[in-house]
Amino acid sequence: xxxxxxxxxxxxxxxxxxxxxxxxxxxxxxxxxxxxxxxxxxxxxxxxxxxxxxxxxxxxxxxxxxxxxxxxxxxxxxxxxxxxxxxxxxxxx
Amino acid sequence: xxxxxxxxxxxxxxxxxxxxxxxxxxxxxxxxxxxxxxxxxxxxxxxxxxxxxxxxxxxxxxxxxxxxxxxxxxxxxxxxxxxxxxxxxxxxxxxxxxxxxxxxxxxxxxxxxxxxxxxxxxxxxxxxxxxxxxxxxxxxxxxxxxxxxxxxxxxxxxxxxxxxxxxxxxxxxxxxxxxxxxxxxxxxxxxxxxxxxxxxxxxxxxxxxxxxxxxxxxxxxxxxxxxxxxxxxxxxxxxxxxxxxxxxxxxxxxxxxxxxxxxxxxxxxxxxxxxxxxxxxxxxxxxxxxxxxxxxxxxxxxx
Numbered sequence: 573x574x575x576x577x578x579x580x581x582x583x584x585x586x587x588x589x590x591x592x593x594x595x596x597x598x599x600x601x602x603x604x605x606x607x608x609x610x611x612x613x614x615x616x617x618x619x620x621x622x623x624x625x626x627x628x629x630x631x632x633x634x635x636x637x638x639x640x641x642x643x644x645x646x647x648x649x650x651x652x653x654x655x656x657x658x659x660x661x662x663x664x665x
Numbered sequence: 666x667x668x669x670x671x672x673x674x675x676x677x678x679x680x681x682x683x684x685x686x687x688x689x690x691x692x693x694x695x696x697x698x699x700x701x702x703x704x705x706x707x708x709x710x711x712x713x714x715x716x717x718x719x720x721x722x723x724x725x726x727x728x729x730x731x732x733x734x735x736x737x738x739x740x741x742x743x744x745x746x747x748x749x750x751x752x753x754x755x756x757x758x759x760x761x762x763x764x765x766x767x768x769x770x771x772x773x774x775x776x777x778x779x780x781x782x783x784x785x786x787x788x789x790x791x792x793x794x795x796x797x798x799x800x801x802x803x804x805x806x807x808x809x810x811x812x813x814x815x816x817x818x819x820x821x822x823x824x825x826x827x828x829x830x831x832x833x834x835x836x837x838x839x840x841x842x843x844x845x846x847x848x849x850x851x852x853x854x855x856x857x858x859x860x861x862x863x864x865x866x867x868x869x870x871x872x873x874x875x876x877x878x879x880x881x882x883x884x885x886x887x888x889x890x891x892x893x894x895x896x897x898x899x900x901x902x903x904x905x906x907x908x909x910x911x912x913x914x915x916x917x918x919x920x921x922x923x924x925x926x927x928x929x930x931x932x933x934x935x936x937x938x939x940x941x942x943x944x945x946x947x948x949x950x951x952x953x954x955x956x957x958x959x960x961x962x963x964x965x966x967x968x
Binding site for chain 2: 618625628631632636639640642643646
């Protein structure tokens with residue numbers, strides 16, 4: 573029982589950590605978007621407002637995949653261990 | 666300055682109370698129901714009451730009550746700002762109210778076009794409630810937007826609005842839009858349609874929630890660090906976490922204020938883009954032109 577609980581807790585923590593690897597993608601994507609926005613503002617300073625609002629929108633959409641990973645990680649840390657332990661306890665009974 | 670009548674002042678006071686009392690009530694509820702702890706805990710919304718229902722018991726959580734309090738408070742704010750309007754604005758609050766309305770109109774006009782001007786109140790309302798819900802965490806209360814259920818409710822509302830806009834030219838055209846550009850894409854299109862509300866809800870919830878979690882983690886880490894470094898101080902001084910002063914406040918400016926404002930703006934912006942993007946404008950205008958044409962013809966024939 574203790575061993576099984578330990579494996580559940582450890583694997584939940586490991587899974588949360590692995591899920592957050594997805595943070596790399598939005599990081600690179602948003603960096604690219606901001607770099608291009610800076611270039612665009614440098615080329616056309618008068619379009620600064622429009623470029624900035626478009627960039628923020630794009631960043632928000634690019635962030636979505638990272639946030640999916642974050643939600644999965646939060647579920648794995650705070651919700652999954654107790655529910656898995658409940659399942660285990662029922663199985664042992 | 667013109668002297669205001671006593672009645673005006675009394676109504677003003679009433680509106681101010683309407684603005685502040687819900688927040689005080691939310692704090693009182695939190696104080697009454699919160700369990701004592703060391704102040705550092707990461708948990709979802711607290712359940713205040715459980716209402717028995719036929720199918721499933723309905724829990725009334727902190728998130729729901731807080732969002733109702735925000736609604737009442739924003740209502741009071743609107744009443745206060747629009748109290749005693751004049752044709753020529755001469756008070757600060759009227760200038761502020763006019764500025765807000767003008768900004769909303771400008772935003773909708775820029776992003777959706779003049780045809781969709783009727784959506785302005787909805788966009789303004791959703792922006793205001795999202796903004797004030799996120800800013801509620803500045804008062805030490807649970808921000809309703811860091812509960813998935815509240816934000817998912819708004820996202821479902823927006824999804825209904827998008828679908829209504831897409832169905833404007835009849836359900837047949839709406840169904841046909843799933844088979845474009847080729848009928849093989851049907852499952853993909855259905856998935857991407859369903860992903861819209863999910864991604865909207867998760868984006869808002871994830872941003873606010875992650876900010877709250879990181880703030881709590883940082884402050885608890887600072888507490889233990891100061892207990893380790895400054896624990897040798899005599900008496901009560903050793904128990905006070907000195908390192909916790911100031912640093913979490915800087916994080917709060919980013920996570921609560923900046924992120925809350927940004928997410929409110931993004932939620933409203935995405936609503937506008939999806940609604941105006943989903944509306945079948947060409948077909949609508951073609952039908953309208955046809956309708957006018959045939960109507961004119963009919964009139965001519967009868968004359």
